[in-house]
Amino acid sequence: MYDVTDEVTGFYRGLGEAGMAVSVPIEEKIAAADWGLAFGTRSMQVVPGNTLAAQGFPVGGLNTFYRFSLVSAGIWAYDEHARLIGEHIYVDTGSAGVYPSFVSWFVTGPASSRRRSIPFSRTPPSTL
Secondary structure, eight states, X not given: OOOOHHHHHHHHHHHHHTTXXXXXXXXXXXXXXXXXXXXXXXXXXXXXHHHHHHTTOOOSOTTSEEEEEEEEEEEEEEOTTSOEEEEEEEEEEEEEEEEEOSOTTTXXXXXXXXXXXXXXXXXXGGGO
């Protein structure tokens, strides 16, 4: 069996280090068949302005959070034992959109999260 724990952990660590969040689907269609799955989705992330600016997107403020949206499609192929044998993801870069975020008031980083959680923590603040 192939263990991808390190690869998956690295993927999510890379998102965090880049200031990115996990994408969530806001519109999605999925088709299933005996050969695998196919999907089309519009996804959204909440991303800091400085991260978007570093990737070439125009933003109004580097310290403001934005909603980043794009359309993608994919095929996940499976073998006769329903084991994943391939993944093909296609991204429509022309669909990328950057919009002011209505949720920036509750998006937080590690330091702010630690400060806000101290009143609810049983761990002494010096060890957080």
